[in-house]
Amino acid sequence: MSKMTFSALGLAGVALISMAAEANSQTQLPYAESTLQEASTSLAGAGTPIVLDPSENVVSIAKSQSRQQPPAPRDIQDVPQAVMQNLAPPAAPIETNQTVVVKPGVNTLIPISISQPNRIITPFGRPVVKTLSTATIDVSQNVIYISPKDKNPVALYITEKGDESAAISLSLLPQKIPPMQANLVISTPLSEGLTGMEGSTAFTAKAKQFEQSQPYMDTIKIIMRSLALGEIPQGFSISKLHPGYAIPSCHLPGFEFDFSKSQLIKGHDYNAIVATVRNVSGRTLQFDEMACTHPLLAATAVWPKNVLEPGERTELYVATRSANTIVRAAKRPSLLD
Template sequence: MSLPVSLHFFKPAALVMAMAAVMPAIAQEQIQIPGMNMPVAASTQPQVVAKPAPSPESGPERQEEPQGEKKPRLVAITPGSVENPSVPASVVKKPTPVQPIESRQDVVVASGTNTLIPISRGQINRLVTPFDNPHIQTVSEADISTSGNVIYVTTQDEKPVTMFVTPEDDESVAISLTLLPQGVPPIQANLILAKNVQGLASGMPVTSSTNYSGQARKWERSQPYMDTLRSLMREMALGKLPRGYSFGALTSGNKIPACAQPSLSFDFSKSQLIEGHDFRVFVATAENVSARTVEFDHGSCTHPHRAAVSAWPDEVLEPGQKTEVFVVTRVPTEVPQSSTRPSLLQ
């Protein structure tokens, strides 16, 4: 006995069964549904991904963060030797080394003669005088100060700075200076005093450079004459300079001591000249060139103004042995022997 089935009940049920049957065929390009002939693209169907069941050990699932805009990938490219060839060292420009500027000057000055000295404008300048405590007479508005035997001068103006410089206790000696401000580095001028004396026949001034030092004069005259010579020799032997003494330059006008002794060879080619106010010291070497022992004779060295002679560290020399020889001379006081009268016909 057959039961009648309503046609309206069959159509919805058949549609549901057909949809369940075609779920595994998602990847196909077309899906056939009974009663419907409609091509459907597989890419438009939502894909269902089965998620694994969470285990008891695992924690709660992390919510997937929405993917933002993708950033471009950066790739570092190292240039090769072909793209960036090396530059030869000869082509590379080398920095020019800074050349040192000599700012120290030795200036010979004379009493009664004006001397022009360039100085730095806007910078401090240093003048080393031969006086212990120099006195300055000037009408310049420059900043002028003293410290010991040194004068410091600073000016912002382009006008020359003029001054007279005299020792503390002697107004008969005066140095006349004219300082010319220029765009140069700071200047240090070492003033060396020269004495002017009248010649006998020609009447022309004869200039001899002397190291006028107030400190040396005080040291030399603070004790008797013989004690000064002993102290001077002791300082020379110890390699020291007495207060106020300085190294001088040997010029053609200097009279070098004459030393001669058998078996000894004296060398003044590299001698030293050490100047004070009243004394000068010549330092040379003596070598035993014989095959026997020789004792140095103090009388073997002569000079027109000899004051003392000594040798250190040895006076008895073995063959081939050397020693230093010290010859102390007095600085002569140059006084003209007679006065001259200029001719009216000239």
């Protein structure tokens, strides 16, 4: 003899059907004789609607008040469309301290703040400004302070006092931005005037002042630190390594040195060559600063890593003295003469 089993949902459905039948007999609701859809339609107007779920064969009572009561008030009010249209995305932050690489004779565009003082740091020791602009200009040591009065571009030439052989050409574009500071760095090939009598030109006057303003070791430390931070020391220039320039001789087992894309950072008494070194071995190696030699070597360093995993690269800095820093000794007469 087979037994009948009921799930919890089936028992609940039987109970609901019984309740609905009893309510039918008391309230004289119309009897639905046809399909489930017809029963749902005929009972919809008799107060609380009855929703039939054919998939479960269960009758459930749904309480819907969408047509009987107004919707409940919301805690968040609507924002007017005009306000939403005026909400612009936040502006990207502006870098107010910039290093600008310039080339003598080539005009360079620099954005500056309108009606605010802006600071232009030049590589000259005593800069002289030539312009027709009505902007307020003040020169203090190697720094130029300029405050434009309107949005008209400010065109100017900057030269070293007493030396008109080279000039920096700038077009300053006033904008509604915070006050700007621009550090001008000369970019000139070695064949275009970076060396003159005893290596002294207008380009290296400020570098000479910087190099000789502190002890030798402090100067070397500042030069190396500036290179590691991606900066250029005061008054120094930057250019590609000139073909035929005496590069350092570097050798260290497990490392590969690349001077093909080197940078030359040139001052008055000191220069620096920036190259790369890569670990080509199959194990972790530590770089040895004694791996590079040069007739005028001053210091060697690597950054940001001196312990390299296989395949890793790092920058190599080799600081050298300029030839004009070598002090020639007095001649001694030979005993063989």
